Amino acid sequence: MKALVLHGPLDLRWEERPLPEPQMGEALVRITAVGICGSDLHYYRHGRIGRFVVEKPLILGHECAGEVVEVAGPAAGNIKPGRRVALEPGIPCWSCPECRTGQYNLCRSVRFFATPPIDGVFCEYVAHPVNLLYPLPDQVGEEEGALLEPLSVAVQACRKAAVPPGGSALVSGAGPIGLVTMLVLIASGASRVFVTEPYSFRRRLAAKLGGYPLDPFSTEGDILDVINDLTKGRGVDAAIECAGNAAALAACLRATKPGGRVVVVGLGESIPQVPMQEVIDKELGVFGVFRYANTYEQALELVCSGRVDVKPLVTHRFPFADAIAAMQQAATGGEERMKTLILMPKY
Ligand SMILES: [Zn+2]
């Protein structure tokens, strides 16, 4: 099968790889759609993300949907050949204390697509455990199936944020993760979701999808003043940091009400200057989010029910044959891009 392999920074090559052989309990899945994630671009540009370093050739891609080709072993429920599925990309060990208490995203032995040394899905086929495949109903397309992955991050973040019905929230950063987080907050009953984002294209999209956009670099009024004005001086119930920078995290801590929660999703490259006095003075709860656990079914329900529409996030589509061009465009494409999808040829 064809696979797109990263050999080092900016060095992607087409290679022929053997067709994966599904083991007992696994299915062979033909990939149909893959989203390009910020992490894929980071590996592509720098060959590493923090402690994860690309030391040998790696297939990127982890946001994906596909079609079941064959199941190894006895047929597993509704996972059978021809079934369209979303693939949850992390395979945990299922036996460590974290796995046994349901926090399998924290498993130290997890094998996650496109995290060195585990290959991802910029390829034609993958063998994957059937219990990590989620059948897509007819009304949910491949593209939405692939976007259940970032949507899962949003579900995980929103669980931690625990915004009450009718409550308010701040999301910093209106990239794909910021926007899906905003959509889940709105779908979960938040009455006002502020979104800070420097790029105007992204702010416009946030506004179109129901958020309240703010420009963090605007000279017209500090965003904290605006948030305070619109929350009767209290601040938001929770803030979710999706921008990955120190100033955004500081704004989240300042904008959150006493006793509120701050959830950190964005990947900061280094330890930022955090105004810890805000955490102490207001007894804030600060939560990290590392991927997700037990979120795919809920993410799928949000899409099936129409409560969350992820389609407006897709700004670019490329056929698999042009995947290198897709990565180059995504890495340099500027602010008019949100989510790029790579689509496999139809059979
Ligand atoms: Zn991702």
Ligand SMILES: [Zn+2]
């Ligand atoms: Zn485990």
